[in-house]
Amino acid sequence: MVTISSLFKILSCTDHVDYAIIVIALSSVVWYIWLYAKSKRQPHPLPPGPWGLPIIGNLPLLKPELHTYFQGLAKEHGPIFKLWLGSKLAIVVSSSEVAREILRTNDIIFANHDVPAVALINTYGGIDIAWSPYGPRWRMLRKLCVNRILSNVRLDSSVGLRRGETRGTVRYLADQARAGSQVNLGEQIFVMILNVVTQMLWGATVEEEEREIVGAEFLELVQEMNDLLMVPNISDFFPALNRFDLQGLAKRMRGLAQRLDRLFDRVINQRLGMDKGSEGKGEDFLEVLLKIKDEEEGQTNLNMNDVKALLMNMVLGGTDSSLHVIEFAMAELINKPDIMKRAQQELDEVVGKDKIVEESHIPKLPYILAIMKETLRLHMVAPLLIPHRPSQTTVVGGFTIPKDSKVFINVWAIHRNPNVWENPLEFDPNRFLDKSYDFNGNDFNYIPFGAGRRICVGMAMGERIVLYNIATLLHSFDWQLPRGERMEVEEKFGIALKLKNPLLTTPVLRLSDPNLYL
Numbered sequence: 001m002v003t004i005s006s007l008f009k010i011l012s013c014t015d016h017v018d019y020a021i022i023v024i025a026l027s028s029v030v031w032y033i034w035l036y037a038k039s040k041r042q043p044h045p046l047p048p049g050p051w052g053l054p055i056i057g058n059l060p061l062l063k064p065e066l067h068t069y070f071q072g073l074a075k076e077h078g079p080i081f082k083l084w085l086g087s088k089l090a091i092v093v094s095s096s097e098v099a100r101e102i103l104r105t106n107d108i109i110f111a112n113h114d115v116p117a118v119a120l121i122n123t124y125g126g127i128d129i130a131w132s133p134y135g136p137r138w139r140m141l142r143k144l145c146v147n148r149i150l151s152n153v154r155l156d157s158s159v160g161l162r163r164g165e166t167r168g169t170v171r172y173l174a175d176q177a178r179a180g181s182q183v184n185l186g187e188q189i190f191v192m193i194l195n196v197v198t199q200m201l202w203g204a205t206v207e208e209e210e211r212e213i214v215g216a217e218f219l220e221l222v223q224e225m226n227d228l229l230m231v232p233n234i235s236d237f238f239p240a241l242n243r244f245d246l247q248g249l250a251k252r253m254r255g256l257a258q259r260l261d262r263l264f265d266r267v268i269n270q271r272l273g274m275d276k277g278s279e280g281k282g283e284d285f286l287e288v289l290l291k292i293k294d295e296e297e298g299q300t301n302l303n304m305n306d307v308k309a310l311l312m313n314m315v316l317g318g319t320d321s322s323l324h325v326i327e328f329a330m331a332e333l334i335n336k337p338d339i340m341k342r343a344q345q346e347l348d349e350v351v352g353k354d355k356i357v358e359e360s361h362i363p364k365l366p367y368i369l370a371i372m373k374e375t376l377r378l379h380m381v382a383p384l385l386i387p388h389r390p391s392q393t394t395v396v397g398g399f400t401i402p403k404d405s406k407v408f409i410n411v412w413a414i415h416r417n418p419n420v421w422e423n424p425l426e427f428d429p430n431r432f433l434d435k436s437y438d439f440n441g442n443d444f445n446y447i448p449f450g451a452g453r454r455i456c457v458g459m460a461m462g463e464r465i466v467l468y469n470i471a472t473l474l475h476s477f478d479w480q481l482p483r484g485e486r487m488e489v490e491e492k493f494g495i496a497l498k499l500k501n502p503l504l505t506t507p508v509l510r511l512s513d514p515n516l517y518l
């Protein structure tokens with residue numbers, strides 16, 4: 001919880017803090033009265049919400065698990081309510097109807113993301129897709145990604161890069177199975193997905209021996225950056241104080257960003273120094289991006305920082321999201337052996353126990369797809385999406401949403417609405433066999449990849465990675481907990497929603513031929 005004392009401790013690093021606090025307190029009281037009077041004059045008031053304190057607003061009461069905290073507040077204040085996070089107004093939306101008004105009816109107005117202060121530092125000033133403001137440049141970057149990098153044709157051509165990494169993990173797990181050893185499945189999935197994603201990014205560039213070193217360094221940097229992004233930052237609550245960097249977060253992020261930049265340079269220089277192509281390994285994303293940069297400099301105006309910022313999006317977007325979906329799915333299935341059996345039955349019928357799963361099998365596996373959809377319903381990866389930011393003051397649900405407020409859409413709560421989902425807390429893939437929900441953001445009761453202009457750009461890649469890896473893990477092994485044990489599938493809020501407890505389990509080989517594990 002963000003405590004009042006910790007906030008004042010931060011403020012007290014300056015001299016004359018007592019006077020400053022009195023001045024700020026008085027001005028904020030005047031400001032509140034002014035806001036209140038102004039909102040009364042407007043035909044559409046601000047949304048309701050809990051009372052906050054002067055200056056810090058509702059900050060002291062925030063709980064770390066924001067999605068459940070917001071769900072609780074929605075029961076009291078309705079499907080659209082407000083909170084003051086310091087001087088920043090936050091609007092929280094918890095119904096599919098209001099989400100629709102924002103992401104469909106007023107899509108263009110809400111098409112900006114609200115950028116945290118430190119996120120600008122590790123993305124070369126926010127020039128990537130996720131943080132670029134809506135406009136021609138953002139459109140160009142999205143088009144480039146959708147048509148040239150994450151298109152189905154491109155994803156088809158990198159099947160080999162993905163397959164090799166997944167097979168490597170199967171080999172390791174098979175060794176553990178033969179030894180009867182327990183594994184931390186979450187850790188294995190993490191390494192597997194990170195390798196799969198970095199393979200696609202620069203797998204045909206970085207030599208085998210160096211890949212492990214680059215991977216380890218990369219992993220450390222990405223984790224530290226994610227941790228830093230989760231620290232409540234006074235610069236976000238009081239943008240006017242941003243330049244003082246009172247908690248030193250910007251400084252720490254700059255250090256990490258410089259290290260990451262050097263790592264990118266190392267990989268890019270290796271690619272530029274290669275006189276031949278990728279020698280049959282398939283084109284990696286880096287190669288494609290550098291080609292686009294050189295061939296179409298006039299049209300796209302991409303420079304080297306743009307290339308690095310896009311790589312950054314792919315790594316952060318590609319790893320964290322996919323790996324948590326796979327981990328939650330496996331945790332749910334290990335707790336529900338009947339569902340696991342049914343999935344394995346489908347795999348045995350379509351693939352057979354004498355072959356290994358290929359990506360080409362995926363369209364013939366509707367039950368595995370239903371497992372992915374149900375996992376994304378119950379354990380939404382980005383429970384509040386990436387907060388949006390309206391470019392002009394707008395009326396939504398009868399309330400005024402001021403320009404530049406921070407809009408959280410609590411999709412996690414929408415996905416558990418008992419008026420739409422029968423037994424919403426139950427993990428039941430069957431509900432997706434009966435109803436044809438897709439990922440495209442057309443039905444606002446189910447929007448795991450978001451909706452509207454800012455819908456996830458990596459949806460096709462995420463779908464492939466998740467389905468192929470869940471199918472492989474279920475087809476190659478039986479998974480169980482020690483007799484009589486059950487694990488609670490609990491969530492931990494973060495950049496992405498994570499499984500709270502480690503998933504410790506012992507794999508058991510299930511294919512007919514030991515050579516299928518080589």
Ligand code: HEM
Nearest residue numbers: 129130313314317318321381382385386449450456458462
């Ligand atoms: C199962 C996997 C994934 C899930 C559940 C997921 C989910 C999401 C969600 C909910 C958003 C926010 C939408 C919004 O703010 O309205 C998003 C945005 C984004 N995702 Fe994903 N994602 C996944 C995989 C990926 C992959 C594989 C990549 C990249 C290769 C990626 C890159 C991005 C980017 C760049 C954005 C920002 C888009 C923009 O601002 O225009 N994601 N994703």
